[in-house]
Amino acid sequence: SYVLTQPPSVSVAPGKTARVTCAANDIGGKSVHWYQQRPGQAPILIISYNSARPSGIPGRFSGSNSGNTATLIISGVEAGDEADYYCQVWDSTSDPPLYVFGTGTKVTVL
Amino acid sequence: QITLKESGPTLVKPTQALTLTCTFSGFSLTTSGVGVAWIRQPPGEALEWLALIFWDDDKRYSPSLKNRLTISKDIFKNQVVLTMTNMDPVDTATYYCAHRYHSGFDSWGQGTLVTVSS
Numbered sequence: 092s093y094v095l096t097q098p099p100s101v102s103v104a105p106g107k108t109a110r111v112t113c114a115a116n117d118i119g120g121k122s123v124h125w126y127q128q129r130p131g132q133a134p135i136l137i138i139s140y141n142s143a144r145p146s147g148i149p150g151r152f153s154g155s156n157s158g159n160t161a162t163l164i165i166s167g168v169e170a171g172d173e174a175d176y177y178c179q180v181w182d183s184t185s186d187p188p189l190y191v192f193g194t195g196t197k198v199t200v201l
Numbered sequence: 202q203i204t205l206k207e208s209g210p211t212l213v214k215p216t217q218a219l220t221l222t223c224t225f226s227g228f229s230l231t232t233s234g235v236g237v238a239w240i241r242q243p244p245g246e247a248l249e250w251l252a253l254i255f256w257d258d259d260k261r262y263s264p265s266l267k268n269r270l271t272i273s274k275d276i277f278k279n280q281v282v283l284t285m286t287n288m289d290p291v292d293t294a295t296y297y298c299a300h301r302y303h304s305g306f307d308s309w310g311q312g313t314l315v316t317v318s319s
Contacts, residue, residue, distance in 0.1 A: 092264070124305035126248075133297060133309040134248065145307060177248055181304035187261060190238065190250040190304075 093182040095193035102199045103168045111163040111196045113178035121180045123161040125154055129174045138163060165198070173200045203227035205237075205298050205310035212316050213288050219315060223281040223298030227308075230256050230276050236301035237281040239272065241294040242312075249294075253301060254281055288317045 096114045103109040113123060125138035137148050141156040151172075153164045165172055178193035209221035221239070228235055238253040252272040253261045262270050271284045281298060295314045299306035 122304055126306075133312050134306075135309070136302070136305060136307045139302065139305050139307070179248075179305060185264075187264070189261065189263060190253070192240075192248040192250060195247040 092189075093180070093185060093191050095178050095180065095191055097176075097178060097193040097196040099194070100197045100199060102201055103165075104201045105168055105170060107168055109165040109168050109172070109198055111165075111176050111178075111198065113161040113163070113193050114159055115180075116159060118159055118161050118180065119157045121156075121182070123154065123156050124179045125152075125163045126177045126179065127172075127174045128177065134177065168198075168200055170200050173198060203300050203308040205300060205308060207296060207298050207310045207313040209296075209313060209315065211314060212318065214319050215289055215317060217288050219283075219285045219288050219292070221283045221285075221296055221298075221313065221315075223283070223310060225279050225281070225298070225300070228300060230254075230274050230279070230281070232256055237274070238299050238301055238306060239281075239283045240297045240299055240306070240309075241292075242297070243291075243294040246294075251285075251296075252283060255301075290317045293317045 122140045126134035127137045128134040137152050138154040142154045151166045155162050176196050205225045235256045239251040252270050254272045269286045274281050293316050295312040297312045298310045300308040
């Protein structure tokens with residue numbers, strides 16, 4: 092099965108840039124979506140198709156995807172960005188195709 | 202505006218079956234391309250995709266749970282139902298339904314916590 096590996100935690104000072112990685116074999120050939128989940132809340136789609144921001148998502152959130160690593164970038168981190176972040180792909184190479192979520196990363200704002 | 206809401210029992214006994222209902226608004230499951238998924242999250246753990254049903258009644262299941270899951274839709278009630286058989290304490294989780302947006306999920310329900318315990 093296709094496994095998406097994320098670092099368990101990332102710490103960042105307010106105003107700095109946080110980078111959350113999502114590693115998998117040839118993930119650059121797939122479309123990656125990113126979700127933010129604050130404590131006790133449902134996930135929210137914050138990046139779709141590697142780098143597109145849904146309506147209402149601040150420009151501080153961006154994404155990239157190449158080779159074996161996709162990256163979520165949070166610029167000018169704010170206290171409200173403290174949350175768990177998950178990457179997700181649709182693995183069309185599996186039989187049958189399936190949706191896969193990453194292991195999740197807790198972003199802590201220092 | 203798309204909204205989804207999960208409903209069902211909060212407590213089930215081991216070996217029992219779980220039936221959850223997702224009631225949605227803001228879209229139609231008769232529109233080409235539309236799908237609704239079920240995703241769960243054990244306490245303190247990561248998200249896990251379970252099943253998805255498309256507008257044309259095509260159904261997809263997680264291979265690891267395929268034998269225990271059934272997903273169906275009622276287009277008149279705007280509902281999607283998930284049944285999971287032979288529940289075990291490890292199935293304790295918050296269960297979410299979500300609207301499929303291309304290959305991701307752009308709208309989620311609030312989730313419902315299901316505890317499996319005798």
